[in-house]
Amino acid sequence: MGSSAKKKKEKKKDFQKTKLKVGKARPKNTNATDTSFASKSIVFKQQNLTESARDSATLAAHNLSLLGSKNETQRKDALIFFTSLCADHEETMAVSPTVIAGKAMPLVLDGSAQVRTQLLKLLRALSTRGDLGAVVDQLLLYARAGMAHLSSEIRLSSLDVLNWMLEGENALAVVSSAGGWIKTLRTFQNLLSWHGEVLTGNAGGKWSTSKSTSNLGSSKLLVHQLTTLSRFLHVGLVRPSLQEEAEAAAQRAAALFPLWHTDAHLLPTKSNPFGYLNLFGAVRDVESEVYEDAEQRAEIFVELGVYAACVRGAKEARKEAGEVGRAAALVEKALKLVDGG
Amino acid sequence: MKRKRSALEKVDADLPNLQHKIRSDPPSYENEFLNQHAQYASLLELFLQSPTTTDDTGIVRLRDLIDFVSHVADCYRATTAGFAGDLTALLQRHHETLEAELRDKIVGSLVLLRRKEIIDSHALLQTLWPLLVSTHSKALRELLFTKILSDLRTANAKTTNHKLNREMQTTCFNLVSGDPASSKGLWAVKLTRELWKRQVWTDAKAVSVMEAAALSQDAKVVTGGVRFFLGGDQEREEAADEDSDEEDGLDMRQLRHQAGINKKTAKRDRELKAAAAKVKRKEKKKKAPHPLNFSALHLLHDPQTFAEKLFQLHLQPAQPKVKLNLEQKLLVLQLVSRLVGLHKLTLLPLYSYFIKFLSPRQPSVTSFLASLAQGTHNLVPPDVLEPLVQKIANEFVSEAAAAEVASAGLNAIREMCARQPLAMSETLLQDLVQYRKSKDKGVQMAARGLLSLYREVGAGMLRKRDRGRDSTLKLRSGDMEAHRRFGFVEDGGIEGLELLEKWKEEQGVEDEEEDEAKGWENWDAQSDSSESSGGWVNVESDGEDIDVSDSEEEREKAAAAKKQKAKTEEVKDSDKENVAATAPQDDNTDAKTPDPSRNTASLEPEAALKREEARISKLATTRILTPADLAKLHELRTAAAVTSALPATKRRKLQQAAQQAARHGDDALTSADIEGLASLSHKASKEEKIRMARGERVDGVQTEKNDHRSTTARRKEKKASEGKSTTNREKARKKNFLMTLGKAKRKGKRSLVEHRKVLKAHVERGKKGGRRGNK
Known part of the structure; x- marks a missing residue:
C-alpha cells in the first residue's frame, strides 16, 4: 500500500505497457540475464617443445607416415631419417625393415629425383639390417611400372632399383617370383622395341621397325637398359654347377649323419616358401607363373619366342658403335647361357 | 594438388x-x-x-x-x-x-x-x-x-533392341518375384517405370514386372508397382507432351539473317546447316504419327486374377503379410477398384469390404467413396450394391449432416448409380432427390445431378412431377423403358452416320469405288511411300473386282454405277422402296378400318423411319468407312451440334452431357470428383481469396495466374517476347501533333506527281479498308 507519490508512481510503472518504437531495439525484459562473456585466443609458436622426449617408436611411426606426405622435402627427410637409423648399428630398429621398405616402395614412382635417389640409398641400407625377401615381388612390380614410365628420369632410377635387386642376395628371388621372369622380360622387350617378328604392327613387315622415339638423343638410357637386361638374364639363366652342389650336399649329409632329409624338417630359409603353389591367389597364366630353376626359365624363355627376339635385337644393337655396342655384347653373352653354357 | x-x-x-x-x-x-x-x-x-x-x-x-x-x-x-x-x-x-x-x-x-x-x-x-x-x-x-x-x-534409340529388352525385363522380373519379401525389387520397379515413361518399354512384359511388384511383400515395392499402374501412363503422356513442347528457341529466320550479316566462316556455315537439319528433324518428328501405345492397365495378362490376388493379399486379411499404412492401402484399393471398373471384373468381396469404411469420420473417406464408385459397373449384382448405397445415404445424407458431407455422399451415390442404375431403390431415390431444395449450393447441385441422371436412365423410378418433359414424352412414346433390366446392353451404332449418308446423297456421288479409293489416299502416307517405293508395284487385276457386299441391292447398285446406268437403276430402287413402304401401310389399313386418313398420317413417318433404319444399317455393314469419310462424319456431327438452335439452357445441358461423355473410360475417378462443389458451400476466408487471386487453389496447387493488366500492356508484352518493337505506323500515329504541322503546311505546294501519288494512295487505302487495314 504505497502512500507517497513516488511509490504510487513506481507501482504504476510496473503495469504500464512498454512502448515499442519503429527502428529502435526492443527494450530488454526486466528479468533478462546477461550471458555475454569475453574471450581471448592464445597462439603457440611451437606446438611440441620436447623433441628429445619422444621415444624412437613414435618417431619412427611419425616418419613412416611422413613417407606418404604431400611435401617432397618431408618425404626425403623421412627417407634420410630411416637411412641414418639403419646406419646406426647400436640402436635396435623399432620398425622392421620389411615394413619400412613396404611403405617406401611407392616412392619408386615419385616425381622428385632427390626422393628417388634417397630411396635407393635407403634400400641399400635396409638390406644390411635384414632380409627384404618378403617384399621383393612387390618391389619388382614397382620397378617394372617405373621402367615403363612416361618420364625418362623415373625409368633410369627404377633401372637402378632393379640393378640393386639383382646385385643383392635376393637376386634369385627376383627371377623366381610370380611373373618375375617373363613379365620383366616382356617389359624389356617393350622398352627396347625388340619385338622380333611377333609384333607386326606395320603393314606386312615391309618396313623397318621404328626405334622407340624416347630413346632418340641419349644413348645413356639405352645402355643402362641393356646392361640391366644382361645382368637380369645372367641371374636368371646361370645354373649352379651340379658337381659343387652334389659335393656340398654330401658334406652336409655326412655332418648330420643319422638324420635324413634334414632340410625338409627345418624352418624354411626363404620367405613364402610355398608361394609357387599359389594356394590363395588368382589363377596364373603363363606369364605370371613361377619359374623356380634356371632350367625351366630357359625353357619358357625359348618357348615364348622372347629368346629369338632378344638375339635378333642384340645383334642389331651390337652394330651400333661405342657403349651401346659393348652393352649389347654383354647381352649376347648372357643369352648364350640358354644353351646351358 | x-x-x-x-x-x-x-x-x-x-x-x-x-x-x-x-x-x-x-x-x-x-x-x-x-x-x-x-x-x-x-x-x-x-x-x-x-x-x-x-x-x-x-x-x-x-x-x-x-x-x-x-x-x-x-x-x-x-x-x-x-x-x-x-x-x-x-x-x-x-x-x-x-x-x-x-x-x-x-x-x-x-x-x-x-x-x-x-x-x-x-x-x-x-x-x-x-x-x-x-x-x-x-x-x-x-x-x-x-x-x-x-x-x-x-x-533402343534407333530401333527397338528386343533381345536386350527381353533380357533386362527377365532380370527385373526375377529380381522382383524371386524374393518377394526383399526391398531390392525397388530398383526393378524404378527402372521399369522410367523406361515406361520414356516409351522405351511399352510391352506386356514390362507390365508383368510391375504386376509382380504389386504382389510382392515389401511395402515400398508394392506402392511402387501400384503407383505405376495408377499414374504411369499419365506420366508417359506428360513426358511425351514435354518432348514435343520443348522448343530450344531455334529461329531459322533469325539465324539466316545473322548469317547474312556476320562474317562468313566455314564454322558458322556448318552451324547454320546443323541448325537447319535439326529444325527439319524436329518438324518431321512433329508430323510423324502418334505412337499407338496401350496403357498398362490394358496390357495386363489376366486382370481378374491380378485384382483378386491384390485384394486377397493386401486388403482382405486382418493381418496382412505386408504392413501398409492407410495411404498405401488406399492406393491399392484404388488400383483394385480401377481394374474392376475398367475390365468389368466380378469381385464380390470387394463391396462388402467397403462397408466398414463408409462413415463421415473415416479419414480420407472421399477417396474410399471414389474407389467404390470406380469399382462399380453394370454387371455388378444390384443387391450387392444396394446396402452400400443405403449406408451412404444414411450416414452422409441427412439434414443433420454438414453440407459438405451431404454433397459428398450425394455425389458418390450419383457416380455409383451412373454405372449401375439398378443399385437404387425407388423410395430412396425419391427421398434423395428432395435435397435439390436444400439451401446449400453444393448439396443442391449434387441432388440435381442425381435427378438428371435418373431422368435419363430410370425415369420410371422418379415421381411423376420430377420426371421432366423429355423423359415423360419418351416414356409415353415407349422410347424409354420405365425400368431397366440387369445386364441389358444397348446396341451400339455409329453416331451421325445418317448425316453422312444424307450428305453423300446430296453430293450425288456416283462412282462409289472411285470415291472410296480417293478416301484412302494420303492415309498413312509416310510409311506407305517409303515401303512401297522399295520395288513393289501395284498390279491391277484384269478381271472383275471382288464384290464383298452381301445385299443384292447393293451389288446391283455397284454394277449399275460401273456401267453408268445410274438413272434407270435408281428408278428401280425407288420403286422397290415404295413397294416396301406401302406394304405395311396396307396391312395397317386392313386391320384398322375406321379412320384411315388419320392412321395413314401417323403411320407414314413410322414407315419412313423403318426404311431409313434399314438403309443406314446397310451403309455401316456394307462399306468400310474411309478416313475421309470419318473426317467428314466428325465435321457433320459438330456442324449439327452447332446449328441446332436450342434455347440456352438446353444447349448448356447438352454441353454438360458432352463433357461427361468426353471423360475417357480409362480415366480414374478421384476424390476431387466426389467432393465436387463442396467448396461452394463454405464462404472463402480472406486468405483463401488472396490465394485464389494469386492463382493458387485452396490446396496449394498452382493454377493459371490471373492477369489483371490491360489489353494494351499484354499486347505489348507479347510483342516484346517476339522480339519486336513498335511499327512505323504506330510511331506515326503517336507522333507529336506540332511536329506534323510542317508537312501539312506544304500541302498546297505539292507537285502534280506528288499529288497523283497521294490520290492513288487514297484510292488504294479505300480498297484495303482504311489505314490500319480491315483485317
Whole structure:
C-alpha cells in the first residue's frame, strides 16, 4: 500500500505497457540475464617443445607416415631419417625393415629425383639390417611400372632399383617370383622395341621397325637398359654347377649323419616358401607363373619366342658403335647361357 | 594438388598429350602405348594385392592409366582384349572397398568401352545391374542407375533392341518375384517405370514386372508397382507432351539473317546447316504419327486374377503379410477398384469390404467413396450394391449432416448409380432427390445431378412431377423403358452416320469405288511411300473386282454405277422402296378400318423411319468407312451440334452431357470428383481469396495466374517476347501533333506527281479498308 507519490508512481510503472518504437531495439525484459562473456585466443609458436622426449617408436611411426606426405622435402627427410637409423648399428630398429621398405616402395614412382635417389640409398641400407625377401615381388612390380614410365628420369632410377635387386642376395628371388621372369622380360622387350617378328604392327613387315622415339638423343638410357637386361638374364639363366652342389650336399649329409632329409624338417630359409603353389591367389597364366630353376626359365624363355627376339635385337644393337655396342655384347653373352653354357 | 602439378611439369608424364597423339596416329605410337599398358598392368597387380589402399601416391595414378587405356582401347584391340574383363573383375570384387573416385572412373570407363563397342550392352548391364542391387553406397547406386538407364535408351534409340529388352525385363522380373519379401525389387520397379515413361518399354512384359511388384511383400515395392499402374501412363503422356513442347528457341529466320550479316566462316556455315537439319528433324518428328501405345492397365495378362490376388493379399486379411499404412492401402484399393471398373471384373468381396469404411469420420473417406464408385459397373449384382448405397445415404445424407458431407455422399451415390442404375431403390431415390431444395449450393447441385441422371436412365423410378418433359414424352412414346433390366446392353451404332449418308446423297456421288479409293489416299502416307517405293508395284487385276457386299441391292447398285446406268437403276430402287413402304401401310389399313386418313398420317413417318433404319444399317455393314469419310462424319456431327438452335439452357445441358461423355473410360475417378462443389458451400476466408487471386487453389496447387493488366500492356508484352518493337505506323500515329504541322503546311505546294501519288494512295487505302487495314 504505497502512500507517497513516488511509490504510487513506481507501482504504476510496473503495469504500464512498454512502448515499442519503429527502428529502435526492443527494450530488454526486466528479468533478462546477461550471458555475454569475453574471450581471448592464445597462439603457440611451437606446438611440441620436447623433441628429445619422444621415444624412437613414435618417431619412427611419425616418419613412416611422413613417407606418404604431400611435401617432397618431408618425404626425403623421412627417407634420410630411416637411412641414418639403419646406419646406426647400436640402436635396435623399432620398425622392421620389411615394413619400412613396404611403405617406401611407392616412392619408386615419385616425381622428385632427390626422393628417388634417397630411396635407393635407403634400400641399400635396409638390406644390411635384414632380409627384404618378403617384399621383393612387390618391389619388382614397382620397378617394372617405373621402367615403363612416361618420364625418362623415373625409368633410369627404377633401372637402378632393379640393378640393386639383382646385385643383392635376393637376386634369385627376383627371377623366381610370380611373373618375375617373363613379365620383366616382356617389359624389356617393350622398352627396347625388340619385338622380333611377333609384333607386326606395320603393314606386312615391309618396313623397318621404328626405334622407340624416347630413346632418340641419349644413348645413356639405352645402355643402362641393356646392361640391366644382361645382368637380369645372367641371374636368371646361370645354373649352379651340379658337381659343387652334389659335393656340398654330401658334406652336409655326412655332418648330420643319422638324420635324413634334414632340410625338409627345418624352418624354411626363404620367405613364402610355398608361394609357387599359389594356394590363395588368382589363377596364373603363363606369364605370371613361377619359374623356380634356371632350367625351366630357359625353357619358357625359348618357348615364348622372347629368346629369338632378344638375339635378333642384340645383334642389331651390337652394330651400333661405342657403349651401346659393348652393352649389347654383354647381352649376347648372357643369352648364350640358354644353351646351358 | 599443387605438388602434383609441379611434378608433372618437371617430368613429361603427360598422358592426355600422349592420348591425343595416339588418336591421330595409332601405329606410330604403339610402343609408347605398350609401355603405358605394361605400367597399368603392374599398377593393377600392385593394387590387387591391397585393394583398400589409395593409389594417390605417385604422379601417375591407376585411375589416370585406366582412363587413358579406355580412351585408346579401340586403337589396339588385340593388346587390350582383357582390359574390360580386368575392370569388371575389379569392380565386382572390390566395389565395396574401392576409393570412390577410382570406382566411378571404372564405371565410366566401362561405359566408354561400351560406346566404343568393345563390349556390348549385355556385358555392361550384366556387370552394372548386380552392383546396383547389392552395393551400399548411395552415390554409386545413383551413378549406376543413370548409366544403366542411358545405356538402355541408347540401345533402343534407333530401333527397338528386343533381345536386350527381353533380357533386362527377365532380370527385373526375377529380381522382383524371386524374393518377394526383399526391398531390392525397388530398383526393378524404378527402372521399369522410367523406361515406361520414356516409351522405351511399352510391352506386356514390362507390365508383368510391375504386376509382380504389386504382389510382392515389401511395402515400398508394392506402392511402387501400384503407383505405376495408377499414374504411369499419365506420366508417359506428360513426358511425351514435354518432348514435343520443348522448343530450344531455334529461329531459322533469325539465324539466316545473322548469317547474312556476320562474317562468313566455314564454322558458322556448318552451324547454320546443323541448325537447319535439326529444325527439319524436329518438324518431321512433329508430323510423324502418334505412337499407338496401350496403357498398362490394358496390357495386363489376366486382370481378374491380378485384382483378386491384390485384394486377397493386401486388403482382405486382418493381418496382412505386408504392413501398409492407410495411404498405401488406399492406393491399392484404388488400383483394385480401377481394374474392376475398367475390365468389368466380378469381385464380390470387394463391396462388402467397403462397408466398414463408409462413415463421415473415416479419414480420407472421399477417396474410399471414389474407389467404390470406380469399382462399380453394370454387371455388378444390384443387391450387392444396394446396402452400400443405403449406408451412404444414411450416414452422409441427412439434414443433420454438414453440407459438405451431404454433397459428398450425394455425389458418390450419383457416380455409383451412373454405372449401375439398378443399385437404387425407388423410395430412396425419391427421398434423395428432395435435397435439390436444400439451401446449400453444393448439396443442391449434387441432388440435381442425381435427378438428371435418373431422368435419363430410370425415369420410371422418379415421381411423376420430377420426371421432366423429355423423359415423360419418351416414356409415353415407349422410347424409354420405365425400368431397366440387369445386364441389358444397348446396341451400339455409329453416331451421325445418317448425316453422312444424307450428305453423300446430296453430293450425288456416283462412282462409289472411285470415291472410296480417293478416301484412302494420303492415309498413312509416310510409311506407305517409303515401303512401297522399295520395288513393289501395284498390279491391277484384269478381271472383275471382288464384290464383298452381301445385299443384292447393293451389288446391283455397284454394277449399275460401273456401267453408268445410274438413272434407270435408281428408278428401280425407288420403286422397290415404295413397294416396301406401302406394304405395311396396307396391312395397317386392313386391320384398322375406321379412320384411315388419320392412321395413314401417323403411320407414314413410322414407315419412313423403318426404311431409313434399314438403309443406314446397310451403309455401316456394307462399306468400310474411309478416313475421309470419318473426317467428314466428325465435321457433320459438330456442324449439327452447332446449328441446332436450342434455347440456352438446353444447349448448356447438352454441353454438360458432352463433357461427361468426353471423360475417357480409362480415366480414374478421384476424390476431387466426389467432393465436387463442396467448396461452394463454405464462404472463402480472406486468405483463401488472396490465394485464389494469386492463382493458387485452396490446396496449394498452382493454377493459371490471373492477369489483371490491360489489353494494351499484354499486347505489348507479347510483342516484346517476339522480339519486336513498335511499327512505323504506330510511331506515326503517336507522333507529336506540332511536329506534323510542317508537312501539312506544304500541302498546297505539292507537285502534280506528288499529288497523283497521294490520290492513288487514297484510292488504294479505300480498297484495303482504311489505314490500319480491315483485317
